[in-house]
Amino acid sequence: MPTPLAVERGVNLRPYNSFGLPAVAQQLVRVKADADIRRVLGDPQLGRAPKFVLGGGSNVVLTRDLDTLVLKVEVMGRRVVQERDDAVIVEFGAGETWHDAVAWTLDQGFAGLENMALIPGTVGAAPVQNIGAYGLELKDRFESLDAVDLVTGRSVHFDAGMCHFAYRDSVFKRELAGKSVITRVRLKLPRPWTPVVGYLDLERKMHESGITSPDARQIFDWVCAIRRSKLPDPALIGNAGSFFKNPVVSEEQCRDIIGRDPEIVHYPLPDGTVKLAAGWLIDACGWKGKTIGRAGVYEKQALVLVNRGGASGAEVVTLARAIQESVYGRFGIRLEPEPVVV
Ligand code: EPU
Numbered sequence: 001m002p003t004p005l006a007v008e009r010g011v012n013l014r015p016y017n018s019f020g021l022p023a024v025a026q027q028l029v030r031v032k033a034d035a036d037i038r039r040v041l042g043d044p045q046l047g048r049a050p051k052f053v054l055g056g057g058s059n060v061v062l063t064r065d066l067d068t069l070v071l072k073v074e075v076m077g078r079r080v081v082q083e084r085d086d087a088v089i090v091e092f093g094a095g096e097t098w099h100d101a102v103a104w105t106l107d108q109g110f111a112g113l114e115n116m117a118l119i120p121g122t123v124g125a126a127p128v129q130n131i132g133a134y135g136l137e138l139k140d141r142f143e144s145l146d147a148v149d150l151v152t153g154r155s156v157h158f159d160a161g162m163c164h165f166a167y168r169d170s171v172f173k174r175e176l177a178g179k180s181v182i183t184r185v186r187l188k189l190p191r192p193w194t195p196v197v198g199y200l201d202l203e204r205k206m207h208e209s210g211i212t213s214p215d216a217r218q219i220f221d222w223v224c225a226i227r228r229s230k231l232p233d234p235a236l237i238g239n240a241g242s243f244f245k246n247p248v249v250s251e252e253q254c255r256d257i258i259g260r261d262p263e264i265v266h267y268p269l270p271d272g273t274v275k276l277a278a279g280w281l282i283d284a285c286g287w288k289g290k291t292i293g294r295a296g297v298y299e300k301q302a303l304v305l306v307n308r309g310g311a312s313g314a315e316v317v318t319l320a321r322a323i324q325e326s327v328y329g330r331f332g333i334r335l336e337p338e339p340v341v342v
Contacts, residue, residue, distance in 0.1 A: 005029060005039050007046065016072065017057035018120055020238030021313045025052075025070040032074050032095075034146070034183050038153040040071070051150060052342070053181050055094065055125035059240055059339045063313030066342070073124050075183045078104055088112075088189045089143050094124025094182045098131070102220070105189060111216030112141055112189035115196050117223045120234050120241060124182040128172040129338065130165045134223055135199040139165035143186040147172075150179050168245050168338055195219060201226045230300045238307030239298065243320060244278045244335040257331055278327075278335055279303035285326045295319040317341060 011028040014020055027049065029040055041047045049069040054060070075093035078101065082089040088110045092101050101123050102113040115134040119126075126138045127145055142165070145158050164171040172182065195214055197206060205222040206212060214222070232239050249257075254274040257264055261284065265277035282288070282302040289299045294311035296319070298304040305316055324335050 005036070005043065005046070011070070013054075013057070013062060013066070013070070016054060017060055017062055018234035018238060019061060019240050019311075019313075019316065020234075020307050021062045021311065021316070023062035023313070024065045026065070026067050028070040028072055030072050030074045031181065031183070032076070034075075034148050034155050037071065037148040037150070037181055037183075040069070041150070041153045051178065053178065055128070056097065056120065056122035058121035058234065059125060059129055061240065061313050061316050061337075061339050061341045063317060063341060071181060073122065073181060073183070075124070077184075080108065080110075081186060085191065087191055089186055090189065091184055091186045092123040093184055094122060096123045097121075098123050098126055105187075106217060106220060110189045111193040113187065114216045114220040115199075115202075115223055116141075117220045118227045123185050127163055127165070127170055127182060127185060129168045130170050132168070134202055134226075135196040137165070137167075139163075141187045141189065143188040145182055145186065146184040147176075147180040147182045150181060155183070156180070167248075173340075231304060232298055232306055237298075238311070239304050240339045242278070242303045242338050243305040244282075244303060244323075245338050246275050246278045247281075247333050247335060248273050248275050249333065250274070253332075261331075276333070277303075281327050281331055281333065281335070282323055285323070285330055287323055287326070292319040292322060297323070313341075 008028045009026065011025040013023040013025055031037055046069055052066055052068045052070050054070050054072045074095040076095050077093035078096060079091050080088060081091045090105055098121050099118050102117050105113050115136040116131060119131050119133055127142065131138050139160065142160050146155055147158060148155050193216065197203065202222060211218060251272055251274055254266055265280040267275045269275055279302045287297045288302040290297050291308055293315035294308045295315040296306050296308045298306050305319060320337060327333055327335050
């Protein structure tokens with residue numbers, strides 16, 4: 001006999017979102033396996049309730065209490081699925097902490113995820129926004145995932161093509177938002193391993209240390225050090241990483257901005273468009289270190305909004321809007337938030 005579904009009521013979500021924002025879930029079920037979701041769907045009352053899927057809570061701004069049923073994904077497990085000549089395939093439960101997964105692969109002797117060390121959140125959330133850092137994105141290491149359809153209750157296998165990965169984007173943020181729950185993710189760690197060290201901050205580390213052929217553990221350590229030096233630890237200061245995406249503009253638009261602000265940080269993309277550093281744009285508008293209510297702009301990286309202590313989701317959203325308006329006013333560019341505002 002399966003144990004009855006445990007439905008928790010009036011759950012404080014503050015510990016479950018990295019911004020540390022106050023919100024209460026009317027009902028919450030911890031999902032440990034695909035079957036738990038089917039049991040929720042088969043329940044006469046829970047099955048009909050609107051649902052909200054919560055992973056590590058590192059990419060969400062909670063502005064209100066949730067009268068929906070919160071499905072908190074806690075599917076655990078890590079294993080090597082296959083060792084091939086060209087790659088090692090590893091599988092993680094969606095509830096595993098992303099950084100622990102990265103560290104575990106290195107401990108097993110498998111390189112390939114080191115550039116994405118210390119990204120907050122869970123493995124299940126990683127494909128949703130195609131996380132990325134220091135020259136690598138999840139899609140570069142993605143094999144497949146399993147998700148449960150919230151209408152039919154069926155487990156569905158997704159390959160990379162089905163996920164429609166793009167910069168901080170996927171089908172799970174768009175057509176399938178709120179419609180499926182990712183339960184397991186498989187990653188492909190290519191063999192032979194080649195280091196990805198083209199990102200400016202990593203090139204700087206190589207130059208400073210004199211190490212010209214770093215191994216994966218060295219890159220992992222560098223990435224951890226770089227992140228710790230400029231990004232706040234969510235355990236100490238509530239935040240959701242970069243709050244805005246880096247905007248992409250046409251070459252013509254970029255030339256126009258460079259004409260007025262020659263020092264703007266920008267990266268030409270292979271398709272002729274240009275990615276601008278949103279942190280630079282926000283910084284240039286004088287926002288670094290500023291505070292509205294109890295929400296602020298991090299002192300060392302203007303792209304990160306922080307909870308100065310006791311902030312509400314509404315205060316974070318007010319600050320974000322003020323930043324968007326001032327960047328639009330000066331540069332004519334609309335910044336798009338990275339986290340989901342609920
Ligand atoms: N910059 C400023 N002022 C600031 C912040 C940045 O002038 O206050 C300039 C920097 O000097 C640098 C440029 O902007 O020349 C880019 O900054 P950085 O290298 O720190 O990277 P980013 O574009 O701000 C992106 C990702 C991060 C990821 C890093 C490293 C996005 C939205 N953010 O940040 O991802 O860790 O690159 O790859 O793409 C996240 O998504 O949550 C995240 C932290």
